[in-house]
Amino acid sequence: MLLALVLNVALVWAVYRWVGRARRTPDLGRWVLPTMALKLLATGVSITVLSEDAGYFLVWADRLSEQLWQAPGQWLRMLPTDEFHWGRWHLVFHGFSNTLFLIKVLSALNLASLGNALLNGCYLSLFSFICSWELVRLLRLRWPAATPGSVVVGFLLWPTVVYWTSGLTKESLLVGSGALVLALVIRLAYADGRRGWLVLGLLAAVVLHFKMRYFFAIVLFGCLAGLGLIRVVQHLGGARSRVVQALLLLALLSGGAWVAGEISPVFRANKFTSQLQRNYSDLLKISEGRPHLEYPDLKPTTESVVLHSPQAAFNTLTRPWPWEGRSVLYRLAGLENLGLLVALGAAAVAAVRGRAGQLPFALVLALLVYCLVLAVLLGLTTPNLGTLNRYRVTFLPFLLVLLLQNDYAATLLRRFRL
Structure with missing residues (x-):
């Protein structure tokens, strides 16, 4: 005591x-x-x-x-x-x-x-x-x-x-x-x-x-390592253009994935896609009778995973809809997703108009890749919408930081003294 x-x-x-x-x-x-x-x-x-x-x-x-x-x-x-x-x-x-x-x-x-x-x-x-x-x-x-x-x-x-x-x-x-x-x-x-x-x-x-959560952590560490590489090259006088910065990040992530696959078979493409398919199938069985995602054509191949990735990311960010599910919690989650869609739309318009915000491009790129990769992984492996809504908290706050950087969101936040 x-x-x-x-x-x-x-x-x-x-x-x-x-x-x-x-x-x-x-x-x-x-x-x-x-x-x-x-x-x-x-x-x-x-x-x-x-x-x-x-x-x-x-x-x-x-x-x-x-x-x-x-x-x-x-x-x-x-x-x-x-x-x-x-x-x-x-x-x-x-x-x-x-x-x-x-x-x-x-x-x-x-x-x-x-x-x-x-x-x-x-x-x-x-x-x-x-x-x-x-x-x-x-x-x-x-x-x-x-x-x-x-x-x-x-x-x-x-x-x-x-x-x-x-x-x-x-x-x-x-x-x-x-x-x-x-x-x-x-x-x-x-x-x-x-x-x-x-x-x-x-x-x-x-x-x-x-x-x-080691698997998600590896994605974050890889993206931030890419940010570190870009900063090192910038200190040496290079990587001034956004294209070069994106290529550096892509090169590091691709190289890291190849090295990881050589070190452990768990990270090889065929093993990864097979485990992904297995997780999806196992969770789908226990999600019957509740709101869930379905990918009838999903196969344990790299090509199938890539083809389903856009739909998976979209599902992660938008489901459940307000009319899905009978409980109050599902309705509230659906309303929150509508707010997230509005933020996504405003950020897209601001980016097209060159008003995306003031954060460095390399930092935005690293966090955006992290969020998109996790959105795809969660969308493909977590068919139960209740569980998906919880698990996406892993990356959602980082995504919101990016979506609310634009001039339109900044004007709105200033009204609330934020």
């Missing part, structure tokens, strides 16, 4: 100090407390209607915490493994399990929360919130002429993003670590200053993001 009290007092003090710093963000500081309150409200709702997955996390986290208290050395030896054994309790996973990783995180957080679900949910929500706000602050300070309010909307106000990144969800750590990775890469690529601690912080954020 004493340890928990000390840890929580230290956390409250640290958050208080951070809030004071965040509120000094030019123009946007006024939004720190309202968005934090919204985050904590969503956390309370998610804990009130605790999901089956969240309950599972808590039960096993308590068992790991028991081991931590009684045999800390054994707990430490368990951390890098995919197995947990304690008394009559046994939990075994294969591969990179984000479920087991999250349980390990919660078992450590139990030192402060004493197993309280609400406190654990608040810890994860605050992590996601602080990482997202650091991205807001960085964009505002680095590119004042851009629209940093887009990050506030995308990460901290967009309904499904707020809900799924609050409480005892994998997305809390996934999206928070993704925002932190992007913020630190921007610092290293575009800002001067001390780099040693930035590199260490980036490595920690990279490990966390990889642990939470």
Whole structure:
């Protein structure tokens, strides 16, 4: 009890100090407390209607915490493994399990929360919130002429993003670590200053993001590595045209995919398309009777995947429609998708008219490729619309940052002092 009290007092003090710093963000500081309150409200709702997955996390986290208290050395030896054994309790996973990783995180957080679900949910929500706000602050300070309010909307106000990144969800750590990775890469690529601690912080954020969903993380890391390559070439005096920047990014991603395929057969085209088809078929079987996507002609070949990619990306961004599904949640998700379509249309018109925004082209290109690749992958592997709406939170806030950069969106956001 004493340890928990000390840890929580230290956390409250640290958050208080951070809030004071965040509120000094030019123009946007006024939004720190309202968005934090919204985050904590969503956390309370998610804990009130605790999901089956969240309950599972808590039960096993308590068992790991028991081991931590009684045999800390054994707990430490368990951390890098995919197995947990304690008394009559046994939990075994294969591969990179984000479920087991999250349980390990919660078992450590139990030192402060004493197993309280609400406190654990608040810890994860605050992590996601602080990482997202650091991205807001960085964009505002680095590119004042851009629209940093887009990050506030995308990460901290967009309904499904707020809900799924609050409480005892994998997305809390996934999206928070993704925002932190992007913020630190921007610092290293575009800002001067001390780099040693930035590199260490980036490595920690990279490990966390990889642990939470490794396949999607690889796509983000590849795109940001392409951004880094472009910046290096620019420092050497090249890559001034957009065509050259796009070619550099494409070359790095293509080369990386080839190297990955040589290292592990998991990343080879035939293995990848077969696994994609298998995931789609397995999830389709359990989606009968509920709103879902169907691709009758999808085959486990590269050609078929490429041909279905535009439809898959469109489905990921637009489904469910407001009239699909009988529950209120489906209707709300459909209305949110209409708002996303409006943002997509406005961004397209602005791009055609040369009013797309002030962010560097290389950064926009890297994030856009990341969003499109994930939209295709999710659209092809996740036929259940409810699950799809949750999983797309992985990239949706990054896409919203891009869509709300244009002059039309910036004018609208300024009316709300964003």
